[in-house]
Amino acid sequence: MPAPRAAVRAITGDRLSMRRTGYLELIWYKGMADLHAEAARAYVGFIWWVLEPLLYMGAFYVAFGLGLRGGGSHTLTFLLCGLVPWKWFSSTIQSGSNSIQANSGLIQQVYLPKYVLPWMVLVTNGMKFLIILGLLMLLVAALYGVALSWLALPVVVLVQLLLVAALASLAAALVPLVPDLSLVIDNGILVLMFVSGVFNDVSRLPPTLAHLLSFNPMVQVIEAYRAILLAKAWPAWDKLAWVALFSALLYGFALNLLRRFDRIYPKVMVGG
Amino acid sequence: MSGDTIIELKNVGVRYRRKAGFMRNNAFWALHDVSFDLRHGETLGVIGRNGAGKSTLLRLLAGILAPDNGEVLRKTERVSLLALQAGFIPALSGRQNAILSGILLGLSKAEVEARMDEMVRFAELEQFIDEPVRTYSSGMRARLGFTVAFQADPDVLLIDEILGTGDASFREKSSKAMRDKIASDKTVVIVTHYPETILDLCDRIVWVNQGVTVEVGEPRTVVEHYQQSLKQGGMRA
Numbered sequence: 001m002p003a004p005r006a007a008v009r010a011i012t013g014d015r016l017s018m019r020r021t022g023y024l025e026l027i028w029y030k031g032m033a034d035l036h037a038e039a040a041r042a043y044v045g046f047i048w049w050v051l052e053p054l055l056y057m058g059a060f061y062v063a064f065g066l067g068l069r070g071g072g073s074h075t076l077t078f079l080l081c082g083l084v085p086w087k088w089f090s091s092t093i094q095s096g097s098n099s100i101q102a103n104s105g106l107i108q109q110v111y112l113p114k115y116v117l118p119w120m121v122l123v124t125n126g127m128k129f130l131i132i133l134g135l136l137m138l139l140v141a142a143l144y145g146v147a148l149s150w151l152a153l154p155v156v157v158l159v160q161l162l163l164v165a166a167l168a169s170l171a172a173a174l175v176p177l178v179p180d181l182s183l184v185i186d187n188g189i190l191v192l193m194f195v196s197g198v199f200n201d202v203s204r205l206p207p208t209l210a211h212l213l214s215f216n217p218m219v220q221v222i223e224a225y226r227a228i229l230l231a232k233a234w235p236a237w238d239k240l241a242w243v244a245l246f247s248a249l250l251y252g253f254a255l256n257l258l259r260r261f262d263r264i265y266p267k268v269m270v271g272g
Numbered sequence: 273m274s275g276d277t278i279i280e281l282k283n284v285g286v287r288y289r290r291k292a293g294f295m296r297n298n299a300f301w302a303l304h305d306v307s308f309d310l311r312h313g314e315t316l317g318v319i320g321r322n323g324a325g326k327s328t329l330l331r332l333l334a335g336i337l338a339p340d341n342g343e344v345l346r347k348t349e350r351v352s353l354l355a356l357q358a359g360f361i362p363a364l365s366g367r368q369n370a371i372l373s374g375i376l377l378g379l380s381k382a383e384v385e386a387r388m389d390e391m392v393r394f395a396e397l398e399q400f401i402d403e404p405v406r407t408y409s410s411g412m413r414a415r416l417g418f419t420v421a422f423q424a425d426p427d428v429l430l431i432d433e434i435l436g437t438g439d440a441s442f443r444e445k446s447s448k449a450m451r452d453k454i455a456s457d458k459t460v461v462i463v464t465h466y467p468e469t470i471l472d473l474c475d476r477i478v479w480v481n482q483g484v485t486v487e488v489g490e491p492r493t494v495v496e497h498y499q500q501s502l503k504q505g506g507m508r509a
Contacts, residue, residue, distance in 0.1 A: 026375045033361060033372050040363040040404065109355040110376050111335045263338040266331065267288050 023116045031123025038124075053132050057083045064199045073143055074230075081226045082198035084136050088129035089164055089218060090189045095121045096168025097175045097185050100265050107266050114258045114265055118172040122165055133157070140229045147232035156224045159240050162247040163217055169254035176268050177261065197222050217243040278347045278428065278459065279310040279333065285341030285483070286328050302328040304483035305342070310428065310461065315454050317474035317491065318463045319498055325483040326463045330430050333461060351428040352377065354450075357417035362406035366397055369405050370420050377424035387423060395419040396442070414438040418446045428459045434469055467495040 039046040060083055061076060095102075099117040106112070137150075175181050196218040202210055203223075213219050220243050224235035286303040303325045310316055310333075320326050331337045332344065334353050359376045360369050370391060374384035392401045395415040405413060415438045434450055454460050454473050462470050467477070470491075477494040479486045481501075487494050 025381055029372060029375055029381060030359070033364060033368060036368070037361045037363040106359050106376070108331065108336065109353055109358045111352070112376075263336065266336050267286075 023113065026112075027116050027119045027123060030120045032127070034120065034124045035127055049128050049131055050135065053084070053087055053128075056087060060199075077140055077143065077230060078201075078226070079199065080136055080139070081229055082196075082222050084129070084132050085160060085222055085225055086193060086196065086198045086218070087132075088125060088160070089167075089221075090193065092121060092125040092164045093167050093171055093185065093189060095125065096164075097171030097182055099168070099172045100176045104266075114172070114262050115169065115255055118165070118168045122161070122168060126161065130157075137229070144230070144232075147228075149228045149232050149234050152224075152228055152235055156221065156228065156235055156240065159224075159244045159247070160221045162244055162251065163221065166247045166251035166254055169251060169258065173254050173257035173261065176265050192216070192218065195219075214239075217246060275314075276312045276347070277309045278312050279351070280345040281309070281332075281339075281342065282307055282345070283342035284332065284339045284344060286325075286332055286337055287340040301483055303332070303339075306480060306483065306485045307342075308478045308485060308488045310459065312459055313457045314475040315460045315462065315473055317467070317470045317477040318461060318480060319465065319467045319470075319477060319495065320480040321465060321502075323482070324480045326465070326480060327432065328483075329480065330432060330461070330463055333428070333430055348427040350378075350426040351430065352424060352426040353430045353432065354421050354424075356421050357413065358421065360405060360413070360417065363404055365403060366392075366401040366405055366408070366416055370401075370416060373417070373420045374423060377421065378426070379423060384420075384423070391419045391423065394445075411439040411442070415442050415446075418442075422446075422449060422453075428461065429453070431460060431462045433464050433466075434462055434473070467498060471495060 035049075039048065042048050044051070057080060061079055064079065096118040099121050100107070100114060103112075103117055107114070107117075137153075171181070171185055175185070195213055196216055197213070202213050202219050204210075205213065220236070220239040224240055227233045227235045284303055284306045285301055288300045288302055289297040290300055306325070306329065308316075318326055318329060328337065330353060332339060334351055335349075355373075355377060358373050360373060364372070367388065370388065371381055371384045375381055392398055395412075395418075397412060397416060400408065400412065405416070408416070418438065431450065434447065434454075438446060451473065454462070462474065464470055470477075474491045476489060477491045478488045479494050479498050486501075487497055
């Protein structure tokens with residue numbers, strides 16, 4: 001048997017892309033299909049997209065809003081401006097971290113560049129978030145009215161999308177290689193929730209602590225939503241720019257990992 | 273050009289790692305040393321017993337896996353498996369699944385929609401196409417899966433078993449459709465462990481045993497040698 005030598009001209013995954021339409025149509029259609037499937041599985045269908053976050057937020061309102069702060073409409077909107085983006089953040093990273101395993105059958109049948117898999121989750125959860133954000137905007141408009149600063153909302157949503165995409169892709173890239181990480185991620189998200197200013201105004205904490213927490217990108221994102229919706233002010237653009245830059249770098253790193261292990265993942269699934 | 277080599281495998285090996293405890297992995301070579309070339313327009317059969325590495329070989333050709341040893345040279349990138357029911361979501365309708373699966377296989381949504389009526393007729397699902405796939409019988413699901421997968425038109429089509437799918441009448445129809453496509457000048461690789469089923473279809477046959485190419489050549493000769501080895505080796509081969 002001749003001595004085998006290492007692969008010298010293995011074509012990389014991207015050059016194997018065999019479609020003219022690119023992967024945008026696939027990501028969009030699959031993301032929306034998963035959304036439909038979720039609704040089709042439940043009795044009351046798409047009502048769950050609204051009901052589930054309402055229950056989730058209701059639980060936190062009872063525990064933290066009424067319990068710790070005595071309730072009131074300001075407490076309610078303050079909490080919602082934290083919880084709505086937080087829910088999008090945490091659920092997408094958790095589903096995203098599982099996105100390669102969830103499609104393990106598929107990636108044995110069809111070659112797909114792995115970066116598309118977390119994006120399917122990003123579409124599904126992003127649509128759900130937009131519905132809930134719309135409801136929150138209606139509530140805020142009814143209570144305090146609309147302000148010019150609302151024009152900045154799409155920017156904040158896009159910055160958060162970039163952040164969520166980066167973290168979900170990074171988790172997706174790492175979890176198949178180190179399955180134990182999914183436990184770390186679950187617990188990490190729980191801890192992060194309490195230092196992201198979901199329940200409290202970070203700027204009112206002692207200065208050193210506030211400064212430390214301001215490095216948490218979700219603190220900046222949540223503060224931006226609150227500035228726009230509650231204070232009728234423009235968000236802190238410099239802080240948002242910092243979050244966007246951080247997210248872009250992180251996404252680049254995640255993409256690099258997904259490319260590097262592109263054709264290792266299908267093997268890991270089999271070996272599991 | 274017909275007859276030109278479009279994919280060449282040179283001493284290819286593929287290794288899986290199995291977790292064998294904390295920080296320990298066992299390496300398992302599904303393919304050790306496989307070499308052959310695939311020529312434009314031909315139909316190449318791959319035969320071997322269960323566990324010979326045939327499925328891994330198909331995934332390697334499809335670009336799903338990369339070789340750990342040796343090299344794969346390609347002149348085409350549009351190589352794909354006849355992927356039955358790829359990405360099906362049971363809660364969605366047959367129509368939605370056909371579109372989803374079609375996009376996964378490289379078609380555009382518009383292309384799938386343009387062919388929808390024809391596909392529904394071929395799959396004999398006129399009454400059911402807008403019902404959720406979870407309500408389908410396995411035969412209906414197989415009919416839809418085959419019909420959609422068959423729409424994909426790669427340069428090299430990889431087929432895992434030619435037997436056809438679904439209930440008896442559809443099995444005949446799908447098998448005939450496959451045979452027609454194979455008989456055209458499309459480049460096809462068929463993997464099977466029933467060599468008789470592909471004898472008349474293939475231009476050449478590759479025999480793989482335990483991850484190593486044993487013989488490549490004229491179908492009847494290779495199949496004859498393969499069957500002799502089965503008899504000699506008895507249950508063990």
